[in-house]
Amino acid sequence: MKVLRLISVVSFSASGVYGWGASGHQAVGYVAMQFLAPNALSFVKSSLGSTYSQSLGPAATWADEIKSNSAYSWASELHYVDAEDNPPSSCSVSQSRDCASGKCILTAIANYTTRVVDTGLSAAQRQEALKFLDHVLCEFILRYQFLAEALGGNDISVKCSGSTTNLHSFWDSGIINKLLAACYGNSVTTWANTLATRIKSGAYASSASSWISCSSTTAAAKRSIEDDISDFLRPRAITPLQCPLVWAQDSNKFDCSYVFTYTKFADLCTTSYYSNAIPIVETQIAKQGYRLAAWLNVLFDGSIDLP
Ligand SMILES: *[C@@H]1O[C@H](CO)[C@@H](O)[C@H](O)[C@H]1NC(C)=O
Numbered sequence: 001m002k003v004l005r006l007i008s009v010v011s012f013s014a015s016g017v018y019g020w021g022a023s024g025h026q027a028v029g030y031v032a033m034q035f036l037a038p039n040a041l042s043f044v045k046s047s048l049g050s051t052y053s054q055s056l057g058p059a060a061t062w063a064d065e066i067k068s069n070s071a072y073s074w075a076s077e078l079h080y081v082d083a084e085d086n087p088p089s090s091c092s093v094s095q096s097r098d099c100a101s102g103k104c105i106l107t108a109i110a111n112y113t114t115r116v117v118d119t120g121l122s123a124a125q126r127q128e129a130l131k132f133l134d135h136v137l138c139e140f141i142l143r144y145q146f147l148a149e150a151l152g153g154n155d156i157s158v159k160c161s162g163s164t165t166n167l168h169s170f171w172d173s174g175i176i177n178k179l180l181a182a183c184y185g186n187s188v189t190t191w192a193n194t195l196a197t198r199i200k201s202g203a204y205a206s207s208a209s210s211w212i213s214c215s216s217t218t219a220a221a222k223r224s225i226e227d228d229i230s231d232f233l234r235p236r237a238i239t240p241l242q243c244p245l246v247w248a249q250d251s252n253k254f255d256c257s258y259v260f261t262y263t264k265f266a267d268l269c270t271t272s273y274y275s276n277a278i279p280i281v282e283t284q285i286a287k288q289g290y291r292l293a294a295w296l297n298v299l300f301d302g303s304i305d306l307p
Pocket of ligand 1: 112128
C-alpha cells in the first residue's frame with residue numbers, strides 16, 4: 001500500500017507559508033557553506049551573488065518560493081519521491097517503482113548535477129541548477145505525507161504545545177520552531193554554526209565520514225560520491241546515481257522507526273516524542289549540509305575534500 005511519501009519540507013505544510021520549513025532548508029545551506037572546497041565556494045558565491053548574500057542558506061528556499069509561479073508548475077514533482085511505506089513494518093524507496101514517470105526528486109538531482117557544471121549553459125541556467133540542487137539535496141530530511149486517499153482525505157491531527165496541527169507540519173515546522181526559540185535565539189545561522197561545529201570537532205565528528213558514503217545493504221557495490229558523479233557524468237553514461245537513492249532510503253527509515261510511534265491525542269511538543277525527535281532532526285540537517293557540500297566539492301574540485 002502506498003501510504004507515505006518523502007516530500008518537501010514546506011510544500012504541504014498546513015499554513016502554506018514559508019515559515020519554519022524554510023528554516024530547515026536554510027540551515028542545511030548554511031551548514032554546507034562551512035565545508036565548501038575553494039572552487040565550489042567560488043562558484044557558489046559568484047553564481048548566487050548579492051541576491052542571495054552569496055550563500056546557499058538564503059538560496060535554499062527558492063525552489064519552494066517558485067511553486068506559486070505558474071512558469072514553474074512543471075517543477076512541483078521534483079520535490080519528492082513517493083516512497084512505499086506501511087509503518088512500522090515496512091518502509092522503502094525504489095527508483096524504478098517510485099519514480100516510474102522519470103520526474104521526481106531523484107531525477108531532479110541527476111538533471112541539475114549535469115546542468116550545474118555545464119559550461120554551455122548560461123549563468124542564469126547554472127544558477128537555477130544550483131538553487132534546485134541546494135533545495136532538493138536537502139529534501140531528504142525527514143518527511144512524509146499521507147496520501148489523501150489512504151486516509152479518507154485527512155491528515156493525522158496532533159497537538160503541539162496546545163495548538164492543533166498535523167503530524168506532517170509537526171515535523172516540518174513544529175519541532176524546528178520550538179527548538180530554534182528554546183536553544184538558538186531564533187537564529188538559523190546560530191543553529192547551523194552549532195551543527196557545523198559538531199561535525200568539525202564535536203558529537204558528529206566520528207560519524208560524519210559515514211554520512212557521505214553511499215554504500216547500502218541492498219546495492220551491489222561500495223560507492224563513493226566521486227564514483228557516483230564520475231560514472232554519471234561520463235559521456236553517454238547510463239549509470240543512474242546511487243548516492244541520492246541511498247540517502248533517501250536512510251531518511252525514509254525514520255518513518256518506520258520513529259515517526260509513527262507517536263501517541264494518539266497526546267501533545268507531541270510537551271512529551272518525550274519531542275525530545276527524542278530533536279536529535280533525529282538535528283542529525284538529519286547536519287548530514288544533509290555535509291552531503292550538499294561534498295556533492296558540490298566533487299563537482300567543482302574533483303574530490304570530497306572535507307574534514
Ligand atoms: C532539466 O532541467 C531543465 C531546466 O530546469 C528542465 O527544463 C528539464 O525539463 C529538466 N529535465 C528533466 C528530465 O527533468
